Amino acid sequence: MSLITAENSKPGSSDWQLTRMRLDKNEGFRSPVIEGYCSRQSVKAGETLDIFVSTKPTARFKLEIFRTGYYGGCGARLMTELGPFEGKEQPVPPIGEKRLRECRWEKTTSITIPQDWLSGVYLGRLTTLPASKDEPYWQSYIVFIVTDDRKADILFQCSDNTWQAYNKWPDNYSLYTDPKGNQGPWSDVSFDRPYAKYAQIYENPQSVGSGEWLCFEFPAAYWLEKEGYDVTYCSNADMITPDHGLKCKAFISIGHDEYWDIRQHDSVAKMRDAGVNLLFLSGNSVCWVTPFSPNADGAPLRRIFRGGPYGGDYKYAVDREKNHGPYPHRGPDEGYLMGVRNISPVNGGGDWICTKPAHWVFEGTGMKQGDSIPGMIGWEYHGDAPKDLPGLEILAAGTAFQGGTNPQQWQAVIFDGPKGNFIFNASTIWWAQGLSKPPGHMPVWSHYSRPHGTDARVQCITANLLKRALA
Structure with missing residues (x-):
């Protein structure tokens, strides 16, 4: 059985998409209520990825990491859940030379990629954790690629x-x-x-x-x-x-x-x-x-x-x-x-x-x-x-x-x-x-x-x- 076939034989997740999103304004671009980024575009098994998250207002949140694929039609598999974390607002960077907007946020967490995480595109779903059931939760993604050096077709x-x-x-x-x-x-x-x-x-x-x-x-x-x-x-x-x-x-x-x-x-x-x-x-x-x-x-x-x-x-x-x-x-x-x-x-x-x-x-x-x-x-x-x-x-x-x-x-x-x-x-x-x-x-x-x-x-x-x- 190939690595891809074996991976996709594992149970997929029916709940990995974003359900509740909130932009900063009508026809806006960002989701300051919860948003984040990764320290690298791609990472190999055994290497460490830093993750940076901002919440406005301050909120507790969790991070679920999914590998996207087929998985019997589900489209993704839950790999791990991290948190809860105590989120905080991180600064929007000033406009730099050549209109650069580059964040230098405080690291929220790091993850060392397990050896059994197969190459693929991974989505991290950030979800706020409301203090009561009467408050809404909000979500957004981070994205990174797990790559490798294996001899694939x-x-x-x-x-x-x-x-x-x-x-x-x-x-x-x-x-x-x-x-x-x-x-x-x-x-x-x-x-x-x-x-x-x-x-x-x-x-x-x-x-x-x-x-x-x-x-x-x-x-x-x-x-x-x-x-x-x-x-x-x-x-x-x-x-x-x-x-x-x-x-x-x-x-x-x-x-x-x-x-x-x-x-x-x-x-x-x-x-x-x-x-x-x-x-x-x-x-x-x-x-x-x-x-x-x-x-x-x-x-x-x-x-x-x-x-x-x-x-x-x-x-x-x-x-x-x-x-x-x-x-x-x-x-x-x-x-x-x-x-x-x-x-x-x-x-x-x-x-x-x-x-x-x-x-x-x-x-x-x-x-x-x-x-x-x-x-x-x-x-x-x-x-x-x-x-x-x-x-x-x-x-x-x-x-x-x-x-x-x-x-x-x-x-x-x-x-x-x-x-x-x-x-x-x-x-x-x-x-x-x-x-x-x-x-x-x-x-x-x-x-x-x-x-x-x-x-x-x-x-x-x-x-x-x-x-x-x-x-």
């Missing part, structure tokens, strides 16, 4: 750099809210702060504290674990280590995977060259060079900023430099890593339309030329595949419309790696939405378009890709 990279780039905690402070504009290199963001609710394209107060995990990535993990695939997980920060993914057979970029340190790009290129199969089940990926830097206390990998575009001399990157720069960095042309590029406009919506039904990717789907998966393109995508890629085949293509009117052409592709491996790009942030709809998942819509949820063809295409990748 699939390495699932979470897109947590992008979660942080869009994080508006405490009040509209993200890489996109600088008064100078939303595309320049002017702002820094820190992982040393809570995740606000996800608030870019739709309202989800029940996401507060969980980044974008439940919105755009969890359906893929839930499906992979349901099907028994041997999968291990990592953060974007883990991928700056050149050899981190070389033990796996397939690497998955998932959801909205926009922000990459240049060392991530080089690590994944090294994986490709070593024969690892790359599956970009994502959109707007490898778009911005995002260098890591330490926090105020010297802890590494805790700040990022928009350092410049990927794209090399490609027109879109050149135009970004001209319109929003100057930037201190320019990354290589991402099209040669993932088969297609970021283009302008990069956001919109449309149907995912089959253009090469005889390809093995479509085996068993029943799809014919021109058949479509409704609404599967969005809200950001890729296109303009480099024509000199070895074995390049355009598997699906069509038009996405920004705001319902502004058209752009997208492409989903596959091409050959150097050692009999392949690189696939689904060209949409929403691919995971077609794999499953687990408890806690928040369906999405954007740009007058939306995916329709679980689709047997998306499941079949993904299974075909993994069958070939893991053979």
